[in-house]
Amino acid sequence: MQRLWALFLLLSACGTQDPTGAGMEPLRLASTSLPPAYLGEAYAVTFSAEGGVRPYSFSLEGRLPQGLAFQGGRITGVPREKGQFPLTLTVEDGAKNSRVQRLTLTVSDPPPPRLTLVAPPAQVEGPFLLLGRVEVREALGFQLELPLRDLSPDLASLKVASPVYLLDYDPEAGLLRLDVAFAKPLKDQEAFRLLLTPQRPLTPRLFPRVVFYDKEGKPLGEALKRGRPFAELLQMAQDWGKEGKELKGDLNGDGRVEGADLQALGQGYFLKAPAPFPGGGEGNPGPAEEEAP
Template identity: 30%
Template sequence: MCFQVFAHAKIEQHKIFGTVTQCGNPDIRLSNTRVSTDYGQIEVATNYNGEYEIPDLYPGYYDLVFSKITYKEQSVRIKLDGTQDVQLDICMCQDIDFVFKTPTPLDPVYQGDSFYLTIEVEGGCKPYEFSIQGSLPMGLTLDPEEGVISGTIEINKNNKGNFPFVVKVVDYSGAVYTKNYSITVYELPYFVTQTLKSVIVNYPFKKIIRVVGGKRPYTYSMISGDLPQHVTLSPTGILEGTPTEIGETYFVVKVVDANGRKIEHGFTLTVVDELVITTPRLDVAIVGEVYNMKLTAVGGSYGPYQWEFASEVIPRNITLDKDSGVLSGTPRDAQKIPIIIQVRDTDGHIAKADFLFYAVQKLEIANLNLSPGLINTEFSEFISIQGGVPPYTFACSDNLPDGLSLDPTTGIISGVVNVAETIQLNITVIDSTYPKSQKDEERVTIIIDEDFKFTTN
């Protein structure tokens, strides 16, 4: 209820007059509104402009009653002092029960979203004053006059979950109305999986395209592009199959969360050859000499590869460079050790190979002076070898004396010599060191003596 009183110059007859409007909307003037007073049961009605006038009133107090169908009745006590007319403008409230028209629950929202919601109400007496009891999500505010909650939902790890609050409305008459609401805020869903590692041709694989945020469960689908043959994407985001052809494919995945929020992301899936270590065997190392050998591999995602020992036992004084795949060092003792070496490509594919690391002493002919022999007696001596890798091959660059021969595989010099002499031979031995044989050449001496003779004096 509202009214305004204005003073006017003194007149002989006094009256009460004014305009009746609708509360909250003064442009609506209420015609045919009944205005009555307890004095003489006077009753008038407003005209089409909502104006009324009660003339010829004596000084005193008057209880005016304003009534109109569909509007709440208003009562006002006013005093006439006998010196002036009184202007009384009044607004009337519609006789409608107050109701919150904005339904619950409210639709869920996501961080980063723009938000605009009008708390719609009806009834009571306009204008209204709105307020919030509780907390709104960060980034939102309430307009107390319009009842509009608006803003942009802040992207913040703490700005998610359910935010309950109470909307309080006070109408023009002072009546208070409340209703419970809540806004549920979700993190924006996004693809944790941004890229796919390559897969090996003719090998089964299984990958999960991971998404977080939003509301589970998610539904996955491929909306464009192609997958390799024999590869499928399930509605739960599992990419699996056994690709049969090498190549690269591109496809776009759409994910819809339980609230209907959609996100899309493009992926490239590359099918590659199997990763294989191509080094067939390790070079033989020579004790005391610098060793250097580069390992090789093909396939996989084609590097850069990462190399490492995969066995507990590794060669002594030998290292493996993880980036270049070079075995290097200087072995200090002979060793014959089975080892495992593995290589890893950039996508995590692994290949392993078993090797034998073999370090041997330098090849040498050990006995330069063979045991002496006797003429006309069977002679048989072998050339002793130290180091190297058997089998060995022996050769003599000189002409052997008549009756002697050299076995090229055993290194045995044998036969019968019928002349006493000192024989010197250039002997060469070649071993089976991989990949390059060792060779030693020495001058070997054989003494052939005469038979022992016993004499009697």
């Protein structure tokens, strides 16, 4: 009798699943909205449910944009048309209970990449580190012009997320120019860091001009003027470290793409900077966002 009573207590503590769903948490959809989709970019979302009786089955009514498909509780694909698409999602559990959720899928043009500059938000008197991050969207490279009025860069301190870059600094114009190409698209990562020293106590306010290149190497805006096409820098990033006879990035013809080729590309790459170049130093925040490190 004592053994039966102990077994009863054990079963009571563990509980049992009622196949009818009685006494269980009510069935509900965990998905009440859809993340936005962007034209030409891979999209994937998986629906889920809670409560009720497993297993769950999902169905979707409404027209999906071209390029997307629904199967097995997932929407996947690459959207090829923009717009807002009303959908109705239904989940049914093992006890034939169901729940319905109305959703809207929005497909729009992808947002442009953003260069976020991370600098001290308050007045500084000594050297400080400036960080540049590529955020929001993938970029295969960028051209940057950064006015540095009342700020002196330590060019030897520059660290870049790619070995393929060209740098120019004109102290008379107070302008730093940095063009960077990546072997693979960069997103939500640090692109460069540079030590700056103020010539007087000031609160850093930076006004960069930047043009990004998308994952196909196309400029997102009008390219900045250079003595040679930025496409050559992009090609060098793709060929960097390779050996062969027909590498486009092999400018000196030695069968390898390395520093000597980058140095050759740099000859005459940057045009003479305008002088004086406005901006930098103190003032209102510029187009790039600034944050405290």
